[in-house]
Amino acid sequence: MVSAKQMISRVVYGSRYDKVPWEQRIYVRPGERIAREIQWRMRLRRAPVITLEDYRKRTDLGEIEEFVTCHMCGDTRQQPLFEPTGGKGKKWTYRVVRCPACGFLYRNPNIRPERLGDLYSNNYSGFLTGNYAAGRQRRYRLTMDAFSPVFDSGYDGERQRRLLDFGCGAGLFLELAEQRGFDALGIDLSPDSVAEANRRLTRAKAYHGTPAEVPEIAEGGFDVITLWSVLAHLPRPIQDFRQFRSLLAPGGVLLILTVNAASLQLKTVGSKWNGFTKNHLMFYSAETMPALLRRTGFAGVAFAPFYGDTIEAGTTKLSEPLRRRLRQSVRAGNGGNMLRALAFADDEAIERWGAGLEVRRLHES
Incomplete structure (x- = not known):
């Protein structure tokens, strides 16, 4: 049965885009990106901005939750935007607010750091090595x-x-790192994931715990630190990123891959966005992430637009004209569904690794 939205789409575009997957279709249909950006601006204009006190009064607080303010700028005001729900029978739901001062999106109420483990199953490595992998x-x-x-x-x-x-999870990236010759270490809070990683690895080593608890890691001196789909899970990002900065050697870099709060998909589907998962807490864009890096001592950052795995791997079924249109659409607002960033510890890192990248310096020289 054709929905009303599908009927409207047929009237506007005909059937020529029906075989294009939805997650690519919104990037390639003429005028779609502009329409979704207007839709987003209208959503922000209609959503009320309220005090934290008023927000507390109208919002239930779960057993493992706490009310928080914006981690990026400290503003206490709240602009409620989304109520994601998931799981069979809608097993989980939470609220996502926007900071009206800096635009940062975050879950509020958020999870208390000491209860973060409640969001993860006992057999988390099974998830990481199953369909997710x-x-x-x-x-x-x-x-x-x-x-x-x-x-x-x-x-x-x-x-x-x-x-x-x-x-590091089950060691999927560490396996690649050791193949490329890195002296690679990993750390994770899931003991079964760490055990699975060490079964997988030959020379690299995974540890259970926090960096401060592992002498080999606490000594620092790392040339590269990677966060693969980790940033959205961190309840205290300022503290964590100060630690990352201290662990980097001069000339070191930090690689981040996370869901993109400026995603055109988010602006299209709202609360149903696939970046709103049960255990995601905060949502960054190319506009809000620099504030985190600046506050924690990094010298610069560069972003690489995310076009989608099949586009970048050359396995997509899209025609070449549609591939070009998709890339142009993503670049226009860094609106891919994932955000990729390389943070530079200092000027030495920018000089060494910044060639060919559009580096945004975070401090005046």
Whole structure:
């Protein structure tokens, strides 16, 4: 049965885009991006801005939750936007608000840091190596290619470069890192994931716990730190990123892959966006992430637009004209569904690794 929206689409576009997957269709249909941006601006204009006190009065607080303010700028005002729901029988739901001062999107109430483990199953490694793992290593390779030559080789002359994969899960990336010659370590809070990672690895090593609890990691001196789909899970990002900065050696870089709060898909479907998952807490864009990096001592950041795995791997069924249109649409507002960033610890890192990238400096020289 054809829905009303599908009927309207047929009237406007005909049937020529019916075979294009929806997640690509919104980027390639003429005028679609502009229409969705207008839709987004209208949503923001209609959504009321209220005090934190009023928000507390009208919002239920769960057992493991706490009310928070904007981690990026400290503004206490709330602009409620979304109520994602998921799981069979709508097992979970939460509220997402926007900071009216800086535009940051975050879950509020949020999860108390000491109760973060409640969001994860006991057999989390089973999830990481199951359906979720399909295509993970391909995405890692594509992202490493986007920031070449940072990840081309784990050697700097005869010296082996040190790499830390924070939130390493079952070791899917560590496996690639050791293949490229890095002196690679990983750390994760899931003990079964760490055990699975160490079964997978040959030279790299995964640890259970926090960086401060592992001497080999706490000593720092890392040339590269990676956060693969981790940032949205961090309840105290300022504290974590200060720690990451302290663990980096001079000239070091931090690689981030996370869901993109400026995604055209989010602006299209709202609360049904696939970036709103049960265990995601905060949602960054190319406009809000620099505030986090600036506050925690990083010197610069560069973003690489995310066009989608099949587009970048060359396996898409889209025609070449539609591929070009999709890339143009994504670049126009960095509106891909994932956000890819390379943060530079200092000016030395920018000079060494910033060539060919559009580096945004975060501090005045």
